[in-house]
Every structure is written in C-alpha cells, then in structure tokens.
Amino acid sequence: MGKGTKGKGSQFCVIGLGRFGSSLAKELVHLGHEVLGIDRSEELVDDMSSLLTHTVCADSTDEEALRSLGIRNFDCCIVAIGGDIQASIMTAILVKDCGVKKVVVKAVTELHGRVLEKLGADRVIYPERDMGIRVAHQLVSPNLLDYIELSSDYSVAELSVPQCLSGKTLADIDPRKRYGCSIVAVNKPNGVIIAPKAEQVLEEKDIMVIIGTNDGIESFEKDVSER
Missing domain, CATH: 3.40.50.720 (NAD(P)-binding Rossmann-like Domain)
Incomplete structure (x- = not known):
C-alpha cells in the first residue's frame, strides 16, 4: 500500500x-x-x-x-x-x-x-448534517427518492415519475423553461438513458435525475405532487 x-x-x-x-x-x-x-x-x-x-x-x-x-x-x-x-x-x-x-x-x-x-x-x-437534509426532503416530498445539495443554490434530485406525467414527453413537461431545471437522465426498468432527448416518453415509476436551482426543483416537485 x-x-x-x-x-x-x-x-x-x-x-x-x-x-x-x-x-x-x-x-x-x-x-x-x-x-x-x-x-x-x-x-x-x-x-x-x-x-x-x-x-x-x-x-x-x-x-x-x-x-x-x-x-x-x-x-x-x-x-x-x-x-x-x-x-x-x-x-x-x-x-x-x-x-x-x-x-x-x-x-x-x-x-x-x-x-x-x-x-x-x-x-x-458533514455526513450527519447532509444526511439529515436529504432525509427531511424525502419525508416531505412523496416523489423524491434522493437529494444532493451541490451548493447553496443548486442541487441534484431523483424523482419518481408520478401517474400524472406518465405518457408525456420531456418536451411536454419542458422543465427547463418552466422551472429552470434539466432532466439529465431517466432510469427505466431496462436501463438508464443519459441526456434524454426532448421526445423521450416518461412512464409511471421511471426515475428522473434532475439538476437545477433548489427553488426550481422544489417548485417542479410540488407541482407534480399536486396534480
């Protein structure tokens, strides 16, 4: 060694x-x-x-x-x-x-x-602090699977696709325009799609990996939870 x-x-x-x-x-x-x-x-x-x-x-x-x-x-x-x-x-x-x-x-x-x-x-x-933050976000957001703070302003989050988004394309949702967030990967049962195209169709229980501002991710998650 x-x-x-x-x-x-x-x-x-x-x-x-x-x-x-x-x-x-x-x-x-x-x-x-x-x-x-x-x-x-x-x-x-x-x-x-x-x-x-x-x-x-x-x-x-x-x-x-x-x-x-x-x-x-x-x-x-x-x-x-x-x-x-x-x-x-x-x-x-x-x-x-x-x-x-x-x-x-x-x-x-x-x-x-x-x-x-x-x-x-x-x-x-700060493992204890950071884990506390991640667990808190998961507890209050039903679709949130994981949450990693990149800085005081930006985060990466994993969100499961709710029923209301099933069958929609990324272009339909347009998270960049509406929330200032980008879906950088979609985890499907048969594999992960990195940098998915606008025509990518989401299905219920797919997992979206989103990067963006903390406020933007929070707004996106809140909107899809209330639909």
Missing part, C-alpha cells in the same frame, strides 16, 4: 474506522479501490482487517507513524475521526504536511469545518 496506484483503482487511506469511516472504506473497496484503514482502537482495526486491503492500529496525531505508513503516496486521505475534534484537526494538518494529494475531512460542527477549510483541507464533509 502507498507505493503508487495499482490498475485502474485509486489508493485511499481512511483514518477513523467508526460508523462513517468504516462504511466509507468498505464502499471504496466494493468500488474496486485499495483502502488502508487506520484507527487507534485495536478492536475496530481487527473488525475491519478482513474487509479492507490493509488495516493498521496507529495514532494519527503521531507524525512519524503517518510517515512510516507512506501516507504521502496515497491518492486521497479521508480523515473520518468523529468524537475528538482536536485529533481530527491535528491529523488533517499532519496528513496535509505529509504531502497527500487530496485530503477530505469529516466535520462535526460548522465551526470545526471552517477551521479545517482554513487549514487547507481540500474538502470538508
């Missing part, structure tokens, strides 16, 4: 093997990448040893320990430490100093995130 990229897969290092870190690490392996998992807990490391490419019990706030693991050779390092904000910040600083190309850090609070951004983290993620 840490000696360059093998095949098409990238090499990731996940520091912190709690619920979020372990879930992330396992999914990266599932997607065909090599993953080194690091945690101070021998129990967590043992639990993940058969699931990841390699696991190590180490203190990520120890610079020498990180350097000895060849941390700088990884394509991306995810600092997924949850409970100890000081350890999270110290680890982020050390990983960045070691020369890792991309450093992604989990933040517990907005203040924690702002500190990480100022320290040069390439990306700060």
Whole structure:
C-alpha cells in the first residue's frame, strides 16, 4: 500500500474506522479501490482487517507513524475521526504536511469545518448534517427518492415519475423553461438513458435525475405532487 496506484483503482487511506469511516472504506473497496484503514482502537482495526486491503492500529496525531505508513503516496486521505475534534484537526494538518494529494475531512460542527477549510483541507464533509437534509426532503416530498445539495443554490434530485406525467414527453413537461431545471437522465426498468432527448416518453415509476436551482426543483416537485 502507498507505493503508487495499482490498475485502474485509486489508493485511499481512511483514518477513523467508526460508523462513517468504516462504511466509507468498505464502499471504496466494493468500488474496486485499495483502502488502508487506520484507527487507534485495536478492536475496530481487527473488525475491519478482513474487509479492507490493509488495516493498521496507529495514532494519527503521531507524525512519524503517518510517515512510516507512506501516507504521502496515497491518492486521497479521508480523515473520518468523529468524537475528538482536536485529533481530527491535528491529523488533517499532519496528513496535509505529509504531502497527500487530496485530503477530505469529516466535520462535526460548522465551526470545526471552517477551521479545517482554513487549514487547507481540500474538502470538508458533514455526513450527519447532509444526511439529515436529504432525509427531511424525502419525508416531505412523496416523489423524491434522493437529494444532493451541490451548493447553496443548486442541487441534484431523483424523482419518481408520478401517474400524472406518465405518457408525456420531456418536451411536454419542458422543465427547463418552466422551472429552470434539466432532466439529465431517466432510469427505466431496462436501463438508464443519459441526456434524454426532448421526445423521450416518461412512464409511471421511471426515475428522473434532475439538476437545477433548489427553488426550481422544489417548485417542479410540488407541482407534480399536486396534480
């Protein structure tokens, strides 16, 4: 591990093997990448040893320990430490100093995130906050299957096609003109249609992937729900 990229897969290092870190690490392996998992807990490391490419019990706030693991050779390092904000910040600083190309850090609070951004983290993620936002949108919108905020103004949403839109084409609906949104894909039972044409016919239970402003997506979803 840490000696360059093998095949098409990238090499990731996940520091912190709690619920979020372990879930992330396992999914990266599932997607065909090599993953080194690091945690101070021998129990967590043992639990993940058969699931990841390699696991190590180490203190990520120890610079020498990180350097000895060849941390700088990884394509991306995810600092997924949850409970100890000081350890999270110290680890982020050390990983960045070691020369890792991309450093992604989990933040517990907005203040924690702002500190990480100022320290040069390439990306700060808020899994609990973001999941809360997605679940809230799904609960109040019956056709909404998933919701990902790209920025404060734009989002991507997955909407199931309601009965009122079944048999209509994208030209009939014209979401770009009416709502400022674009349907960039339609997931049908026999496969996904990327960049569907205006004459594409929608059928009930198809899944539309929509990109647009938050207000536009909300208006579109509200209108089709009320028909």
